[in-house]
Amino acid sequence: MKPLLPLRREAAADSAPGAAQRVPGVESLPSFTYPWRRVLAGVAVLAAVGIVSAGIGPVGIPPLTAAKMLASRLPGLEVAQTWPDSWDTILWQLRLPRIVLAGVVGMALAASGAAYQGLFRNPLADPYLIGAAAGAGLGATAALVTGVPTSIGGVSLLPVAAFTAAVLTVTAAYAISRSPVGAPGPPLTTLILAGVAISSLAGAGAAFLMLRSDPDLRPVLSWLMGGFISAEWSDCLLMLPYLAVGFSVVMTYAWTLNVMQLGEGHSRQLGVDVGRAKPALVGAATLMTAAAVSLSGIIGFVGLVAPHAVRLVWGPDHRTLLPVAALTGGAFLILADVAARTLISPAELPVGVVTAVCGAPFFLYLLRRRRAHAL
Amino acid sequence: MANPPLDRLRLYAAAAAALVLAACSAQPAQPTAPPAPSAVFPYAVQDSRGNEVVFDSPPDRIIAFDSAAVEILFAIGEGHRVVGTHDFVTYPPEAAGVARIGDAFNFSIEKAVALKPDLVFVFFDSPIEDLERAGLKVLYVESLKDEFIQIADNIRTWGRITGAASAAEEVAARFQERVAAIEKKMENRGRGPSALQDVGGFWAPGQDTLMGEVFDLLKLRNIAHDVEGYAQISPEVIVERDPAVIIAADPASITGNPAFRDVTAVTDGAVFKLSSDALSIAGPRFIDGVEELAALIYPNLFE
Structure with missing residues (x-):
């Protein structure tokens, strides 16, 4: 049976000659063999899902033709064009941007969710727990329903407003819950409660704005329900740096997250700097989530289910959990978007509906099968 | 979610009373002269629940909780009877001073009662029970979802209800004529x-x-x-x-x-881009929107 928590870096034998001389502490523990295969398998699955889904959509481009069209852009490959020009536009300007965006957004949400579940030691934590979604919703609603222009020089202000409001909301929750006595960061329970309270406040503000606004709420509602229908390459470019930086920071604290599962007090006794981990993790997760939400709306369930699914199958070591959960989240969201654009074609479903409808039963199945209490 | 209630306020903004389909079925756009309408009371209207709502005299204080109904009442010269409406009514300009009593999500029964209406017109059924419990007379007719020619019938119905049948007949006939004119141009x-x-x-x-x-x-x-x-x-x-x-x-x-x-x-x-929201409200202006669209698409045919 697997240990509930990989407290030590397993591969290193305690009796290893060098180990005894080192200063006892997390930094000096010898490193374990990193399960690269698992991560590489995840990357391969994500890439395969991305390529296959390029051949699926409301416009029936045969998968083989789609593969040829992709190959035709590879350097050094000559592929005769046997397809109409419009398919090129559909594949390169519409389908691929949304596949890539769904992938990176899914990764960001799943990584944030995994980080929050570890940080708060709360299985119900998701990337929206301490206000990112409600804040973004308020910002987006304010931008859409108040008279301000929604774009300046062709650049849409909606993502900017959503991102700013999301970051401000989480910052407010963090500042309010900061304890005055010089403790290492705010008590986590207080942070959750402050986040939930501020979320309600922001949600009420958004509802109020909607009620007092122009009656055509469709743009707001579509945005709130989330989706990749208007994804463009520029969105992917915007999202990537947030994912790269946020994920790197979260990964840096993977081991800290493992130790923190013992509770804050024990972690400190083990020499883990919880005080620095809290703002770093909250900041990284918030940046990733805010960027994701501002580009694709509020998509539920990915950030909650993907980490749990990975945890149930491969255990709770954050060093593997974080990357594999991110890759799983990306692949899951790409597939959910395939369903969103094909199920009621030529119309589209909000992708958030799909993630909930597919995510919930799958998750219950995993729970049932594993009868896991390792959450 | 495609049509959240608030959205419908504008999109399917309801028309007035439903008339028997027979009145407009066969050749809907033919401006045939209907029998001279008489301002006779009592006048019964069938609502969307299948009940008859009977009018013994024209209501003097109407809460018209519907963009289309407000536009119709003003178009037939009976706008002075409108004492209340919902928050999103923007047309005609004369309606700007009419009291607002909420939107599809919060319908203020208190404000409605305070306006002492002798008729409340609604296009969705959720507030009916509360309104009736408050002792108000309610007429509930769903929004038009197709057959926009029925707008003409809704105009006539409001004419009968307010005792302005001949003014309404003029507006309704004009509406039908304009539809017929487009039909004729498109015929061949x-x-x-x-x-x-x-x-x-x-x-x-x-x-x-x-x-x-x-x-x-x-x-x-x-x-x-x-x-x-x-x-x-x-x-x-x-x-x-x-x-x-x-x-x-x-x-x-x-x-x-x-x-x-x-x-x-x-x-x-x-x-x-259309110049107004005319095509999203099933009122007398709807035909303005149709004509604008026609002129945009067939500039040589319509001026």
Whole structure:
């Protein structure tokens, strides 16, 4: 049976000659063999899902033709064009941007969710727990329903407003819950409660704005329900740096997250700097989530289910959990978007509906099968 | 979620009382002279629940919780009877001073009662029970969802209710004449260009909507014909079906999108924005919107 928590870096034998001389502490523990295969398998699955889904959509481009069209852009490959020009536009300007965006957004949400579940030691934590979604919703609603222009020089202000409001909301929750006595960061329970309270406040503000606004709420509602229908390459470019930086920071604290599962007090006794981990993790997760939400709306369930699914199958070591959960989240969201654009074609479903409808039963199945209490 | 209640306020903004379909079935747009309407009371209207609502005299204080009803009442010269309406009524300008009692999400029964109305007209049924418990007389008629020619009948019904039958008949007949005039001009034309309406974020009306019917009248082929009600249509479907005309709430969102660069409507400069919300309210102005659209698409045929 697997240990509930990989407290030590397993591969290193305690009796290893060098180990005894080192200063006892997390930094000096010898490193374990990193399960690269698992991560590489995840990357391969994500890439395969991305390529296959390029051949699926409301416009029936045969998968083989789609593969040829992709190959035709590879350097050094000559592929005769046997397809109409419009398919090129559909594949390169519409389908691929949304596949890539769904992938990176899914990764960001799943990584944030995994980080929050570890940080708060709360299985119900998701990337929206301490206000990112409600804040973004308020910002987006304010931008859409108040008279301000929604774009300046062709650049849409909606993502900017959503991102700013999301970051401000989480910052407010963090500042309010900061304890005055010089403790290492705010008590986590207080942070959750402050986040939930501020979320309600922001949600009420958004509802109020909607009620007092122009009656055509469709743009707001579509945005709130989330989706990749208007994804463009520029969105992917915007999202990537947030994912790269946020994920790197979260990964840096993977081991800290493992130790923190013992509770804050024990972690400190083990020499883990919880005080620095809290703002770093909250900041990284918030940046990733805010960027994701501002580009694709509020998509539920990915950030909650993907980490749990990975945890149930491969255990709770954050060093593997974080990357594999991110890759799983990306692949899951790409597939959910395939369903969103094909199920009621030529119309589209909000992708958030799909993630909930597919995510919930799958998750219950995993729970049932594993009868896991390792959450 | 395609039609949240608040949204419907504008989109399917309801018409007034439903009349028997017989009155307008066979040749809906024929401006045949109907029997001279008489301002006779009692007058009974069938509501959308199947009940008869009987009027013994014209109501003097009407809460018209519906954009279309407000427009109709003002158009037939009975706007002075309107004492209350919902928050989103923007037309006619004379209605600006009418008291507002809420929207589809919060209908203030207290404000409604305080206005001492002798008729409350609603196009959705959720507030009916509360209104009736407060002792108010309620007329509930659902919004028109197709057959916009019934707008004429709704105008006549309001005429009968307010004792202004002949004024209403004039407005209704004029409406029908203008529809008939368009029908006549379109009569000998073949199928026109393919078209799409994007009311924002790729939300498009299907064929079973008032807009779908306008498309039929103007012989436009709705590329979203297989969409039910209003739905978000896939952008790749727009590229594939290549509409020659796009009516967009935000034309820049279409013309500025690189994916639509080769769509005929974009290359031909046929991405239009309508000048008003006339086509989203089933009132007397609806025909203004139809005529504007007709002139945009067939500039030589309509001026």
